[in-house]
Each structure stands twice: as C-alpha cells, then as structure tokens.
Amino acid sequence: MKEILFKSTRQNSMKIPNNLVHAAFFFTDIVGLSDPIMSTETQTAKIQGLNQMIQECNTYKKTKENEMFVLPTGDGMAIGFKDGLEQPLDLAIEFHKKLKKYNENKTKIDKILVRIGCHVGPVFLVKDILGNLNFWGQGIILARRTMDVGDDWHILLTSTMAESLLEVSLRYKEILYPLHDYEIKHDQKILIYSAHGESFGNKSSPKKGLIEKSIINEKTLEQNQKITFEHVKFELRLQDSDNRIFHRRTYKITNHFEDPIYEITTGIITSVKKSFYDLDVKAFNDDVELQIKSINVDTDFIKEFTIKFEHPVFENEDMEFTITYASEAAKNEFNNKFLINAKKFDLIFSYSSNLKIKNPKAKLIQNETEKQINIEPNIKRGIFTQVYWDTIKDISIGDEIELIWE
Incomplete structure (x- = not known):
C-alpha cells in the first residue's frame, strides 16, 4: 500500500x-x-x-x-x-x-x-x-x-x-x-x-447492555440555560379518516452561551403504541437530514432521542431545525406538554375538506396558574382546509396545548 x-x-x-x-x-x-x-x-x-x-x-x-x-x-x-x-x-x-x-x-x-x-x-x-x-x-x-x-x-x-x-x-x-x-x-x-427480514435476522431487541434511562429532564434544564427558543411551530396534517397524522415540528433557536452547541435532546409522546422505527422520525436543517445520534427511551408511548447538528451553533448564532414523524391519534385530539420556554408558538392543523372535520378548537393550559385560554383560529378553505393559531406567545415549561375536533 x-x-x-x-x-x-x-x-x-x-x-x-x-x-x-x-x-x-x-x-x-x-x-x-x-x-x-x-x-x-x-x-x-x-x-x-x-x-x-x-x-x-x-x-x-x-x-x-x-x-x-x-x-x-x-x-x-x-x-x-x-x-x-x-x-x-x-x-x-x-x-x-x-x-x-x-x-x-x-x-x-x-x-x-x-x-x-x-x-x-x-x-x-x-x-x-x-x-x-x-x-x-x-x-x-x-x-x-x-x-x-x-x-x-x-x-x-x-x-x-x-x-x-x-x-x-x-x-x-x-x-x-x-x-x-x-x-x-x-x-x-x-x-x-x-x-431483519422474512428469512434472516431476529426481530426482538437484545437486552444485554440496553440503556433505558430518561435524560430529558436533565438535558432540558441544561438546554434552557443555553438556548432561547425564538419560534416553535407544530404542523399537523390529518391524512385520512383513520386519524393518521403527519407531524412537522420546526424550532428556531438562538445560542446565548459562550460554548458552541452540537446537539439537542427532545422527545415525542404518542397516544397509541408505536416504536421509534414505526414513527419514521427524521430531523432536518434546511434540506439536510440530521443524524439521530442516540435513542434514550423507546417505550410504547414515550420516545426520547438526541439530534446531532450538521454544524455547531456558536454564541449569538441562530438556526432552524425540523422534526417529522407520523402517528395515529387515539381520539380526535392532540395534546402536547412543553419542556421548553418559547417566545412564540404556532399551531397549524390541515386536512382534506372531504373529511368533513368539524369545530377544530385549541386551548392553552398554563402550568403556573392552571388557567385555560381558548384561542381563536384563522381558517383557510379549499381542497384542503387549514386551521391555524399564530398568536400564542411566551410559552413556559409545563404549559400544555390541546387540540380537539369532531
């Protein structure tokens, strides 16, 4: 050689x-x-x-x-x-x-x-x-x-x-x-x-060395000290009458810490039993798919994972990344509990007008006061109906967003 x-x-x-x-x-x-x-x-x-x-x-x-x-x-x-x-x-x-x-x-x-x-x-x-x-x-x-x-x-x-x-x-x-x-x-x-497939491999997960430990609370505390979530947007697209929903979550962050940020830990909670693989979770920065560096928790309803950024985010720099996945909703509802503080939050719910969805409603449940705030939607109708709530500001850790429809 x-x-x-x-x-x-x-x-x-x-x-x-x-x-x-x-x-x-x-x-x-x-x-x-x-x-x-x-x-x-x-x-x-x-x-x-x-x-x-x-x-x-x-x-x-x-x-x-x-x-x-x-x-x-x-x-x-x-x-x-x-x-x-x-x-x-x-x-x-x-x-x-x-x-x-x-x-x-x-x-x-x-x-x-x-x-x-x-x-x-x-x-x-x-x-x-x-x-x-x-x-x-x-x-x-x-x-x-x-x-x-x-x-x-x-x-x-x-x-x-x-x-x-x-x-x-x-x-x-x-x-x-x-x-x-x-x-x-x-x-x-x-x-x-x-x-694994039909004639090879083993579908069961090995148990030796398995790490099943939640780190999201620890990581969230650390991340909230270093990162400002300037804008968070959840887009839910109802794909069929079986309540299968395509989720797209976009986060715009700013690093206000002197050390660069190389990765971020986040989580997904589903209302039906799904494995991490079944959700088809992906992460992107612009059109570049990001590496899912680790899967910390993969239980029936809770997933925790860490995303590695393509480039470090330096002090006072901002970046935007997106997470996508797909899952059914057990009922005609969606709930999310925030583990971050966000300056601005948008919620968008879209569906084919043929599905005849009625009365989509969203409300914010504030953690500190337990106050429930009904949020007025804006609606665009056509082949697809798009309902969006874009006036939600100053989300705090522990706040919940609830979306229901008939």
Missing part, C-alpha cells in the same frame, strides 16, 4: 501510516459453543459447518482475495472488506439463509446458532508471532462489541454503518431498524441498528 500524504494549510505533511486501512467488517460467532454438555465432535462439526457455509456464500466467493482479510477466532471469524460497504450485510443475509436451511433437519444440539455484528472503520495491519497478517483497530473492535450485544440470529450494525447504508440505497430502509442506545465495554454508549 502506498503512503498517502495530506497537505495541511501550514504546509506541513500529515502522513497516513502505510499499514492503516479503512474497511467494512463482518464479525460472527457460534452461540453456546462452549456449552460443557456439548461434545468436542459436535463443537468441531459446528465450526466446520460455519466455515463451509461462509465459503459457499456468493458475497465471499466473488470478493477477490486481495480485497478482504479473514481472521478466524476459534468459534467464529471476522472478515474485513476493503473496497465496499455493503458486503458485510449482504454476507450476513446470505449466510443466515443458508444456515436456516442447514438447521432444518438438525437436532437441537446440532443446530448452529450465530450472532453477527457489522461496523465500518479503520484498522492497522500487523503481523502476528508466526508472521501471518493480522489486523486490529476500531473497525473490528466495534464490530465485535456490537455482535456481543446480540443473541442468536441477531444481525446488528453500528449507527455509523447503518446510516451509511441508508444513504447508499433505499432498499436498506426496508430491513434496517434503529433499536436503542446500548452500553458496551469501557462504558461506551452506541446506537445499534438491527437487520
């Missing part, structure tokens, strides 16, 4: 070590192989079966020897693909399909159960004590630790790899599901995705 030089603005050269490579990693092991009731013969047969099935996968066979490196681990293996991002997941899916067929007529003790972890990142190529090429670094370490979170049949990916795949092709949206934040070795917290 040739040494690569990057020129800095100071005319110095930063040398990239010639044994450093960037690769996409597939890491797997056999679940329960060390079970003491399992004979050595059965253990050996499982290792040989795993090796053979991997070798028979088209993804493995079509990859040139100089484009990948393989590290046997005794009860499994790690494979690094140097020239592609998609191969680890493609290999995992192909391997699972072969494995299910292999297990069809096997006894329980003879079935091969595996877990798989995938990540993309750098590694150093080094020679071991026997002079064989080996590799070590964040790329393979995070693939291994992601795998360790899983149970049998899990195909787990780091958010780095999953989000890169989602940018490559829309087909991955049908099989990649954000799970939650998990704690791995050295107290490191990572967001993990699961890949």
